[in-house]
Amino acid sequence: MGGVAMTTKTVEALVVGAGIAGLYQLYKLREAGMQVHCVDAGSDIGGTWHWNCYPGARLDSPSYTYQYWFSDELLDQWRWSERFPTQPEIKRYLKFTADKFALHDQIQLNTRIVGADWDDSAGHWVVRSEAGEVWHAQYLVSCVGMLSAPKLPPFPGHEKFKGTIAHTARWPQGGVDLKGKKVGVVGTGATGIQVIQTIAAEVGELNVFQRTAQYAVKMDNYSLEGERGDYWRSQHENLKNNLPNTFGGFEWTLPEMDWARSLSVEERHELLESCWADGSLKMWVGTYPEVLTDAALNQEVSEFAREKIRARINNPALEEKLVPTSYGFGTYRVPLENGYYEVFSRDNVNLVDVAETPIEAFSENGLIVGGKEYELDVLVLATGFDAGTGSLTQMNIRGRDGVSLTELWSKDITSTMGLQVHGFPNLFTIAGPLAPATAFCNMPTCLQQQVDWVSDAIFHLRDNGFKSIEPSQAKQDEWVSHHDEVANMTLLVHTNAWYNGANIEGKPRRLLSYIGGVGTYRDLCAQVAESGYQGFIKAA
Template identity: 50%
Template structure:
């Protein structure tokens, strides 16, 4: 099918007329474009990058790779598509994942309907017409009935993080905006700011080539060693035989993986039995230690402390019990799993190198970037040639807040979310008819899910909702205030029972000054969320007003 885009002349410019437009060409955006084309809609995708990939286009920093296994980080709508790609390893690196998403786009012939190198500047709802007027940074105006934002939950980098960044005489790069041509670290003095999942991948990857490296550590992270082995054709053929089993499985588990909490209750086990389970999952080398051992780590402080101690002991041994490094790199003020848990490969061993220094930013925070490097609160200037900003994102809400989105009565989404972050299941926001979202706050896809599982489920639900409306002669869909209120209340009730809300992290928006505090992800479980979405669809979408 070929999309026909209609251009209507106005007194000042041409306006692109669409039935639907999709923002973003990552995992969700590609699938959403495919689904709407299948419906026969006049649809176009818009992407800021020069190619497809979303996260896997922008995050091309050294060591970037996903931590969901290749066999489940997949599209599930086509068994043929699944079997047509051959991953080289269990956790493929960024270049391979970008190639995979290009493979998907080419197989489905999607690129002809995507406009690249185009950022969305504004989107204003026209109440009289029941349509959205969207503008781009290239000067284009789009008139569309449905607006589907697949902008990504981690796509708004905090790039202007420190005063004086423009004064630095060397190179400075944010991991989420990494240059395609790469960065030469060989023999250079390098600073890495941040030790979250991204920082860890960078640090362990560039350590062998730097002249020296200073890692600025504020919040230490619990880690799990990644076990990443190669996949042969025979391996992949076996996974292909399990396509339908895996497809069903990931929709039902707590976090959208193929593993789930299946151990007996913590209280029913002996100390040795608990340790055996933890050891088994530690050696398994995936996120299963976090998401498939004991759910009690999320809400029982005693269990959380025991599991945290298990991981601390593993980390301490790898640091050779060095008191300074252990104090700086091993968390003690929050529990395992209440932050995002990174997988790593000999990350801790980097700090045992003679040319690597861990700088304590708890006692001497970074004050500013100066021409020579980084000045900390103790007055010391750390002279470096390259600064890597692994300082994260305005997660969940940031991608949409950076667009001037205005709904009914001129309400501005950015302003609303500065006061309180609210959505209706992360699928719509009351007051913004015909605006649908994936990867938005208050859904598992905001951060606590194998992303391909949750993003595809949301795309399927959105497509079904639009189809239902049109088949019933309706032109607008909007979540009601009552439904949104009820979902926010339920979300908060579930979250309040966990230890996650007691921890400062980007999960809670704590990494962005002034951001309202609320758990960004729904933590009631992917399976439960999917079940509720399916019920709403089966009942004719109650809570979503159609007119």
Template identity: 50%
Template sequence: MSTTTLAAPSAAANSSQGANRYDAIVIGAGVAGLYQLYRLRNLGLKVRILESGTGVGGTWYWNRYPGARFDSQAYIYQYWFSEELYKEWNPSERFPAQPETEKWLNFVADRCDLRKDIQFSTHVTKAQFDERTQRWKIDTTGGETFDAQYFVTCCGMLSAPLENSFPGQQTFKGQIFHTARWPKQPIDFRGKRVGIVGTGATGIQVIQTIAPEVGHLKVFLRTPQYIIPMQNPKYSDTDREAYKALFPYLKERLPNTFSGFDFNFKYGNFADLTPARKKELLEMFWNEGTLVLWLASFPDMFTNEAVNEEISEFVRVKMRERLKDPELCRKLIPTTYGFGTHRVPLESGYLEAYHRPNVELIEVAKNPIVSVVPEGLKLKDGTVHECDILILATGFDAGSGSLTRIDIRGKKGQSLKEQWNQEIRTTMGLAVHGYPNLFTTAAPLAPSAALCNMTTCLQQQVDWIAECIGYMHRQGLNVIEATKDFEDHWVDHHDAIANATLVTKTDSWYMGSNVDGKPRRLLSYIGGVGRYRQECNDVAAKGYEGFTLT
């Protein structure tokens, strides 16, 4: 593969002192981590990925629950550093399921010979910046300590599952699973009484998939969701040839759209259209069966309450047409928040699952789950719902959780966890003031924390980090740190854009509302992927203005 030939580590890198001394330690072997290894290794650096799982894949290694699949089209959920690599992979359909995506990431790891620099089954517990040596010390559960000039986190934005959501889980007599820690072996649902907690994007995928298999399914619903029906055609050879021919165009286009997808706002503001044109476009977007209605229809949907309500009602009507039953409509159709201010899932037969005689819907917003008992779930009113299997689709401590679960300490021993427990802040989602030579991907205050086709945003961040490190090496520099003034500027810029939208007025995991005590701030930069990219490029073009380099 001539376009992706990897440079061998330099002699200087190989002459490091000690087997665990590296130029860079990367955490995580998912989409970002694999590419980060590739980029840094091509700079001639000695690099090691530390991965807690037994294989590559990140999100697609851990989230193997029934029905798991992504909702970015396969032809854009790709790497762009090699046209040859892009054209060698042949997705089976528009939105492939988890096994195929995991297989693709294994294909990339093998094709680029990445495994030799990945250490599996290694969980990082602590990372400390040593001000004397100007290097990071990274500790693992296995008792190893790694020494690195650069510490790069590629942990993912949804990788810290909320597993212990209810007291008494250890007393349950049946089987209990969190969707983000699903076992590799198949689970037999036949004839079983199954309870599932959570109806976000993950819960929806599980429910629509297992409903036909289980004996009886109890869905514990707190917050109903707007949905978009997924259109998932199989790809033919002709389809694949067509999109592969667009590689140069897509590589250039995706990083410059609002959400990193192959679509963008182009119809103006909704409020300026005639009623007939509004209906025409909404129907077109709806029938597309992708996230275009949410992420590339009308920008004023995110800022204008009247516009948002009109589009929300359009979606409610579509949901009513499928649900029919007035009681199901009351329970399952959102009315307390607007379309697009939460994560919008794609689904395939989710609403129809509730028409099945073996599916029971239990509202827990006003009568919440208080504990798990040996028999099942106990509600506030004392009711016990008996189950053989409990599935927790209870989500994640998003954006920040993967890093606060590691004891990361910067200058003067300051704790990132303690800081973020007070206020979640970063410099462009790429660094944190007070933590020299720490680079972050999928961290708060960047699009990659939520509002982006993840392969687009993660590759942009990895490229920025690699080019920054390359610049430092060419200039003979050893340490880089974001200044407090620049971080303050970025936080203010982020908040100004976020607070002009309806998203910040809604409780969701986007705002950290699903984690008790988590500081409230929109986790994802909502100014657009293209704008964020330009902001990052401008900083680099000015010699990394806003950072101190020594």
């Protein structure tokens, strides 16, 4: 290995990733007396909230739902400052948790996994790091996140560019000096919107390269000091019990299907006004389920959202570019914004439509679009991720008989409940594809449920004398069929979005997230455990 000393360590479980899921998974297995180790490629813990330190990075789930529920003491000791806190506060919360439960000693940072092979005769995984370290682990638990493999733009010539290029998902920890600079932002999804609205007043000139206009909802952020904070703290027990049973893992519930059709247009409009005024993702996953299944009702909601956006712009030329019309509300990820639309009325901001005229290439001084050069000092790439599968496929995981997970998913993206894959014993994929955690869930709600399921499966094996578990091919086929049946009832499968892998050239098309609801998914997972893991192959 080029002079690098090889070291081999043996553990019962290796957890990859020290974000929300990884910290909790480490805690659960350690508390059960297992020998467990956690590795992370970052220089600090936090996962997404370590890497995504770009200007304006902020939570868009209410903080009082975005937390751990396993410790009443932790709930009592931590106080969120606002409804939608910024990245530094979320990272502080995760570090506070790791400190409180003394997790740091079992976490190894700056460690990137580049290979994992299942040794069938030994009944364990052989996992390799970029630095040449090797772990033998009976259980390999991936907690690398569903949005953690950045998508790089397809246009050529980046090596020519003399300025600075920064991807929002790999933002330099020391920041980037933007003051007075000529800045470009490629991408106007949730992340791009946060960056744009934050830096517009600081930079000298801002070119926003937009391919897809967004149905962004006006955020209603507020302080959690005083009575509001006290109220939500009083709701901890209710939230802990109820969040896992809702559709999206938030504090609100959806009515039954067909309910919206029983309302008049005026009554539906009144409901939409209420959800819009909430200033949260309730407008997306808290109105009524038909928004995602009924084309006529979706059109009604889409036009409602368009009118809200038009009222913010008051410029016909900009309105034409910024108001989405090519897809329905909610079939793309719905961002929250705070002053985004007003940014485009600033003299130093220019909107460049790259749907009409795509970006051609980098130049030494910027980007070329339609033969025109846009001069830039800094280019911010908010170009999204290879969602759901990218982080796992980059780890070069090989299961029984050397089968490559990367090659398998390059042909067809399958899993069993997003938690395991046939042919890969004792590999657990928290936030893997075909589970709500891939996109349609308040992340801590789903991640904690998945960690609990994985932990219980491991404890079941240990307590009953089994050494490995994997889904049968029949069980996996059954889950994929159910997943597709539910997905095909919705409008999402008809939209070219990262939800379907459409943002990555050559990626197989399948809705990456299970859309049957967080509560339904939880019940299905519980049924599997209660059946003694029927449909799973357990080896003694």
